[in-house]
Amino acid sequence: MRLKLDPRTKLYMILVVSAVVLMSATTTFLWTVRIIMTLIPVILLVIEKRYSSALWFAFLYTVALIVTFMFLSEESTGIFKALLTGYSGIVVQFMPALITAWYVVRTTKIGEFMSAMQKMHVPDGITISLAVVMRFFPTIREEYSAISDAMKMRGISLGGGNAVKMVEYRMIPLLFSCVNIGDELSAAAITRGLGGEVKRTSVGELRLRAADWLLITAFTAVAVLFVIFKYIL
Numbered sequence: 001m002r003l004k005l006d007p008r009t010k011l012y013m014i015l016v017v018s019a020v021v022l023m024s025a026t027t028t029f030l031w032t033v034r035i036i037m038t039l040i041p042v043i044l045l046v047i048e049k050r051y052s053s054a055l056w057f058a059f060l061y062t063v064a065l066i067v068t069f070m071f072l073s074e075e076s077t078g079i080f081k082a083l084l085t086g087y088s089g090i091v092v093q094f095m096p097a098l099i100t101a102w103y104v105v106r107t108t109k110i111g112e113f114m115s116a117m118q119k120m121h122v123p124d125g126i127t128i129s130l131a132v133v134m135r136f137f138p139t140i141r142e143e144y145s146a147i148s149d150a151m152k153m154r155g156i157s158l159g160g161g162n163a164v165k166m167v168e169y170r171m172i173p174l175l176f177s178c179v180n181i182g183d184e185l186s187a188a189a190i191t192r193g194l195g196g197e198v199k200r201t202s203v204g205e206l207r208l209r210a211a212d213w214l215l216i217t218a219f220t221a222v223a224v225l226f227v228i229f230k231y232i233l
Contacts, residue, residue, distance in 0.1 A: 003047045003048070004211075005044075006209070007116035008206075009215055013040075013100050013219055014097065016037075017041075017096050017219075018097045020034065021094060034096065034226070061096075061099070064092045067085070068088045132182070140177070147169075147170055151170060
């Protein structure tokens with residue numbers, strides 16, 4: 001059974017998580033709060049039956065946490081340890097926001113997103129730009145997968161001594177695809193009447209349900225606890 005959340009709830013999740021990750025965790029309690037906040041979108045991905053994404057995010061985040069705590073508990077000496085610690089710290093810092101954003105992009109329909117932005121009275125320029133971005137990255141991912149399959153059929157791979165060809169044959173088509181996809185998405189937005197003078201209507205009805213209020217309350221409580229224990233206590 002999938003959990004249908006309002007797009008406004010998902011946007012609020014991104015806002016709260018992005019605000020929390022900007023503040024550094026300096027105590028065990030703050031780290032626990034941040035980890036709990038990170039686990040929520042992972043669980044939501046599992047509920048949406050996106051097991052591969054949830055597993056990869058959980059694995060990368062866990063490994064980065066282990067490396068960070070392992071090297072922070074001892075004196076890090078050497079360039080390799082310093083680079084590894086810095087990389088793991090970046091992953092731990094920004095992975096929660098990335099997981100949440102990925103969940104929102106993969107589970108939100110553009111029509112629902114547009115309706116939610118209209119209900120929040122967001123200007124059309126911002127709404128259309130965000131809608132194009134939300135469709136841009138999944139489309140690029142599909143295009144890159146298609147290019148990779150074509151390269152495998154031609155026997156061009158990194159292990160075959162064709163590293164230069166691999167970069168050339170993958171990146172150049174991908175760059176041209178990025179330009180074409182951006183133009184096509186912009187044209188599609190204009191064709192659908194986005195940004196017109198007439199108020200846009202929607203078939204689906206958006207409303208905040210019990211699950212939405214539960215998640216809004218949970219994320220608000222986590223953010224308040226984080227701020228209180230970091231700056232007040």
